[in-house]
Amino acid sequence: MIKKPVLKARNITKIFGKGCPTCLDDDSDFEGNICPDCKSVVGCKNISFDLYPNEVLGIVGESGSGKSTLVRMLYLDIEPTKGEMFLEFDGDLGDDGFSGLPAQAIGANIFSAKSFVKRHIKNFFFGMVYQSAQLGLKLDVTAGGNIVERMLMANNRDIKKMRARASYLLGKTEIPVERMDEPPKNFSGGMQQRVQIAKAISNEPAILLLDEVTTGLDVSVQAKVLDLIRTLQNEIKVSMLVVSHDLGVIRLLTNRTIVMKNGRIIESGLTDQILEDPQEEYTQILVNSAL
Amino acid sequence: MNSAAEKIDGKNGYNFAFLDENAKKEIRRRILKAISIPGYQVPFGSRELPIARGWGTGGLQITLSIIGKSDILKVIDQGCDDSVNAVNIRRFIKSVTGVEMTTDTERATLVQTRHRIPEKPLTKDQVIIFQVPFPEPLRTVEPSEAETRRMHAEADYSRMWLYLYEDIVKCGEISIGARYPVFVNNRYIMDPSPIPRWDIEKLNNSECLNLFCAGREKRIYAIPPRTSVKPLEFEDFRFRIEDFKGNKCEKCGSANSYLDETIDEAAGTRHYYCSDADYCEKNLNNAVRK
Numbered sequence: 001m002i003k004k005p006v007l008k009a010r011n012i013t014k015i016f017g018k019g020c021p022t023c024l025d026d027d028s029d030f031e032g033n034i035c036p037d038c039k040s041v042v043g044c045k046n047i048s049f050d051l052y053p054n055e056v057l058g059i060v061g062e063s064g065s066g067k068s069t070l071v072r073m074l075y076l077d078i079e080p081t082k083g084e085m086f087l088e089f090d091g092d093l094g095d096d097g098f099s100g101l102p103a104q105a106i107g108a109n110i111f112s113a114k115s116f117v118k119r120h121i122k123n124f125f126f127g128m129v130y131q132s133a134q135l136g137l138k139l140d141v142t143a144g145g146n147i148v149e150r151m152l153m154a155n156n157r158d159i160k161k162m163r164a165r166a167s168y169l170l171g172k173t174e175i176p177v178e179r180m181d182e183p184p185k186n187f188s189g190g191m192q193q194r195v196q197i198a199k200a201i202s203n204e205p206a207i208l209l210l211d212e213v214t215t216g217l218d219v220s221v222q223a224k225v226l227d228l229i230r231t232l233q234n235e236i237k238v239s240m241l242v243v244s245h246d247l248g249v250i251r252l253l254t255n256r257t258i259v260m261k262n263g264r265i266i267e268s269g270l271t272d273q274i275l276e277d278p279q280e281e282y283t284q285i286l287v288n289s290a291l
Numbered sequence: 292m293n294s295a296a297e298k299i300d301g302k303n304g305y306n307f308a309f310l311d312e313n314a315k316k317e318i319r320r321r322i323l324k325a326i327s328i329p330g331y332q333v334p335f336g337s338r339e340l341p342i343a344r345g346w347g348t349g350g351l352q353i354t355l356s357i358i359g360k361s362d363i364l365k366v367i368d369q370g371c372d373d374s375v376n377a378v379n380i381r382r383f384i385k386s387v388t389g390v391e392m393t394t395d396t397e398r399a400t401l402v403q404t405r406h407r408i409p410e411k412p413l414t415k416d417q418v419i420i421f422q423v424p425f426p427e428p429l430r431t432v433e434p435s436e437a438e439t440r441r442m443h444a445e446a447d448y449s450r451m452w453l454y455l456y457e458d459i460v461k462c463g464e465i466s467i468g469a470r471y472p473v474f475v476n477n478r479y480i481m482d483p484s485p486i487p488r489w490d491i492e493k494l495n496n497s498e499c500l501n502l503f504c505a506g507r508e509k510r511i512y513a514i515p516p517r518t519s520v521k522p523l524e525f526e527d528f529r530f531r532i533e534d535f536k537g538n539k540c541e542k543c544g545s546a547n548s549y550l551d552e553t554i555d556e557a558a559g560t561r562h563y564y565c566s567d568a569d570y571c572e573k574n575l576n577n578a579v580r581k
């Protein structure tokens with residue numbers, strides 16, 4: 001049985017600046033990520049791809065190639081200049097029924113949905129782990145509170161139950177449960193990332209977005225975080241988008257990979273194939289420099 | 292209440308009830324809007340009054356906009372009719388309207404209040420007007436006005452809930468005393484003004500109309516009669532009213548009213564009296580008669 005994609009991205013473009021026909025036209029082509037005519041920065045251009053249920057899709061590319069811009073558009077943090085995103089979900093709903101899609105979102109371009117639909121999708125359909133914990137956590141609010149917040153959004157009003165779930169998730173991410181009532185500003189970088197992950201999965205999202213989860217962490221801590229993500233992928237049915245410029249991370253976690261350069265997709269395919277036999281010169285350089 | 296005939300018949304050379312008819316009309320329009328969206332804060336153009344802002348100018352503007360010649364007004368400050376603040380407001384309203392004043396809760400058609408709701412339940416023929424210092428219940432968790440408006444519009448209240456959760460983690464209970472946030476009509480979170488938790492349940496399904504006004508922050512909001520008002524609470528951490536631990540009013544003996552605690556420094560003793568002066572007096576008179 002061929003499964004339907006859980007997420008379809010279609011011709012997503014983000015121009016930082018006023019934009020002009022040259023950079024906005026889907027068919028236009030120019031070198032680099034600065035529009036030759038209006039000098040706007042092209043964050044992403046004409047990005048289309050599908051994400052399938054339970055799939056782990058990688059996005060690689062050099063610094064500035066538009067990876068974070070893309071993920072933040074998908075997570076509805078920033079608005080695309082143009083393009084569409086469609087979501088589909090036919091799995092089981094979570095206990096609270098909240099991981100499902102609101103009726104208004106089915107078959108519709110999410111980017112032009114009403115703000116409450118967007119917020120629902122952001123809170124219940126996606127989980128996001130940001131490159132920096134500062135963006136993903138309230139560092140002054142307790143670790144438990146950070147996780148509980150998403151359950152509060154789902155109208156959970158039972159403190160005991162929410163705390164039990166938060167401590168279960170902290171256990172899973174190997175944060176000592178005794179530190180649940182401490183603010184993450186007291187934690188190490190690796191611990192903060194694991195609190196972010198615990199928070200992101202607390203509502204059993206359909207899609208987990210991971211933007212450079214291991215960047216800036218010690219190698220031993222990196223290994224722990226990656227292990228955790230792999231375990232989660234096996235345990236909970238979740239599709240993942242893993243953004244990294246570390247090909248080791250991509251190799252370890254993903255089945256399929258997209259290669260980005262200057263805001264565009266230049267190559268995509270099975271991760272093994274891309275790493276063994278890159279077609280584009282840019283990818284060859286990426287792969288070779290990583291060895 | 293106000294009618295066209297009362298227009299010119301003001302005291303001391305002012306228009307009746309001090310405000311000009313256009314100002315009153317605007318405020319009444321805002322009140323109608325507030326009544327039709329229970330708990331929603333309606334902005335209005337606050338007027339200058341010969342009383343400093345922060346001393347009940349919000350409540351006063353509502354009172355002046357809806358008062359008519361046949362109204363009977365009661366003004367209380369923390370339950371008390373004789374505080375300087377209450378006396379000043381009463382004197383001012385008397386001088387610009389000439390309407391009858393009372394301390395008797397049952398006789399009043401309008402009650403303007405700061406920090407309390409009378410113990411005696413108000414009826415459908417009464418209107419209570421609250422003086423509000425801080426109308427925005429979400430300000431504790433969000434400094435930006437644009438953002439709190441968005442949160443209200445989308446009923447995005449998880450940060451308020453998170454604040455209560457953190458409070459429980461730190462204090463073992465919700466430590467908010469006065470200004471306890473409530474859900475109005477299962478839709479908007481509202482600041483009930485600094486009334487004690489004791490008074491919150493009087494707002495739920497009340498027979499009377501409840502009007503709230505912040506003069507400094509220029510906001511009017513309302514709870515119409517028979518509207519659901521629920522304090523924010525968790526399933527396992529319920530909202531609780533103040534506990535007077537079995538103490539009774541030392542004047543009237545009531546065990547069913549909100550008590551003010553006073554400490555006699557010299558003797559080192561605590562004393563308890565009804566905060567609602569009119570209730571206490573009536574209770575005392577009844578006891579004497581029996």
Ligand SMILES: Nc1ncnc2c1ncn2[C@@H]1O[C@H](COP(=O)(O)OP(=O)(O)OP(=O)(O)O)[C@@H](O)[C@H]1O
Nearest residue numbers: 016041042043062063064065066067068069070245
């Ligand atoms: N708010 C913004 N205003 C202007 N330009 C921006 C903005 N955000 C991103 N850009 C530009 O868009 C391009 C893509 O940035 P992005 O952060 O998406 O790259 P990235 O692939 O995530 O890089 P890295 O690997 O360093 O995280 C860069 O040229 C960046 O300077």
Ligand SMILES: [Mg+2]
Nearest residue numbers: 067068069131
């Ligand atoms: Mg990035």
Ligand SMILES: [Zn+2]
Nearest residue numbers: 540543565571
């Ligand atoms: Zn008494």
